[in-house]
Amino acid sequence: MLRKVRMLPQSIAGQLALLSLIFAVLALVYLAFPFWSYLSDGDPLDRTISFAEISIVRAALADSPESDLARRLSESVEIAEIAAANSGFRYFVDRNDEQAQFGGDPRWQGAIDFSHPSLSSEGLQDSTDCQSSAWWRANYDEDGVPVVIGYQSCGVDSTYYEFAGITTPIDSATRFLDRRNLEIIWNESQETLAGMVGIALIGFIVIWATTRSLRRLIDVAESFDEESSEHILPTDGLPREIIPLVRAMNRMMRRIDAANKKQAFFLATAAHEMRTPMAILRNRLERLPESQDKEDLRNDIRRITGLLEQLLQLIGISETERFEDTVDLVTAAKAVVMDRVPLAVEKGVEIEFVPNVETAPVLGNQRLLQVAISNLIDNAISFSDSGDTLTVRVDEGPRITVIDEGPGIAEDVIDTVFEPFVKNPPNRHGHGLGLAIVKAVVNLHKGGVSVTNNVRGGTNISLQF
């Protein structure tokens, strides 16, 4: 469902930036469209004439009392452009008896009586509103050259103009992408664009503030691990829109926590309670007469018992509390070695304990560390033959290494030995959980494991803390 909007950038800020940009372009097009449609319509010469008329009227009516009329007209860039392109160009303007002319004398001034009733019926009666007062204008033909005459009057303010001699269209009047046209569009759109930039800026600030509170939330969430007793995200300081999401996540996590707790309890109890029926089963088996089947059944029970033991160890790892005690690896490992010696001697395997340091303190759980060391030693014993020697070393780091003289581990599977239910060779006795438990314990202590084959045969497995 969310995939549909993939064409948008993934970040909110990116979406805001992209949409703002698209909107800005649309606004510019909207503002520029009238220009374009006007300029691309009709005869270029007609448009140039209109352009000249607008320019002249604009210069004539400009409300700048300091400059005189002639100066305003001669300073108009538009008029100058027209004059440059048309050698026969002339104009004459009379505003309230202030007169200005260019390119020659007026030919039509006085020829028309603007006070004549036939003209005033078109709306030339005195008006005080010069913006909406009526215009009188006329196009004549002056020996094939068009002349334009116009008159406007509003109250005391009256303006007369005439111009002629335009035979060549100019760029400003005909080309949309002319520099001055673009300048006009730009000036017109500046306010709109400024508003848009402001709104986008507000958007970015809101996004920044929201993501900052979200980032705090992420930090809290990151600090959670499986051991945290309560997985509750704080809702303080979050935008109101986000709070329902966080509350829903909290409800979800509470449900998961409850389920986990239930599962852990179930596993621990179930595994623990299975010991008694297993013992009963084992005892009952003794009632059967000796046979191959009976021996097979004994082995089956041994396997189930071993699996049960390892499952209990795994459960013990996930149940553990925070580490506050310092465990001396030398003492812990020595106790494990002493415990495992009878098993090794039974198999004809010798164990050596080589502590190369006085003490090797590790912040952790003694019981779990001993389970890990014990599993390493049992694993090494299972790979050893009668007469082999197994060495348990404790070195600087602290690091504990169990070295056996067994067949070693094939290089292509050496990286998988710590994965659960991986057995090498696959038909070996056991459940493939022993080393997975070691890894889990070491991970819990933020340590690392490494496996290397010895040049002279055998395997070294190291736990680095």
Add this chain to the structure above:
Amino acid sequence: MKILLVEDDKELADTTRWILEKNKIVVDVAESLLLAKAAILDHEYSVVLLDRRLPDGEGTELIHYAKQHGVETRFLVISAVGDLGSRVEGLDLGADDYLVKPYEVDELLARIRAVERRPLQEGDRVYELGNVRFNRDTRNFRICGETLVFSRREMLVLESLISGAGRVVARESLQAHVYGYDEEVKPNAVEAHVSRLRKTLATQNSGVKIHTIRGVGYMLKESN
């Protein structure tokens, strides 16, 4: 041999009793701590097989109770908790051995026999392992009935090893036993005694062997 089985699970108690009786062991069953307390006061048992989890309390309480009431017996604790810490704790509480459920039947019988061979605190203090017989009171060692003469230090080493037979005796505790804490000990002195002792045991038909666990200590065990 008569033993008391303290186990609240009836099925487990019945099947265990069946196995033990088949192996010529007389078994009484107590289903609770209360019944077990009454039983050890009324009868003499060579060994008590003790479950740690009982309906009316912690099984090891019985060990404490036996000591208080001067009852001489040996305790083999059978627990559902198998980690090293619990085992050590069980032994520290005065158990003679510790076995984890579910156990191998052969192992149960072997442990019972091993525990039973242990002398009681005040009884005739005789240890037996392989063909070696050691009377702690007279400090007399015999192999196949022949009395052997060792140096005093070697005798102390053997005494320490045979009383902890089947388990590792740490080098430090061996040294403490042989020399006392304030005596000055030459380096490798213990090793030298052990080495001579091992030679003697090997040449005689002792049926036992001293295993060296480098960096830890020694273990005396029946040789196969």
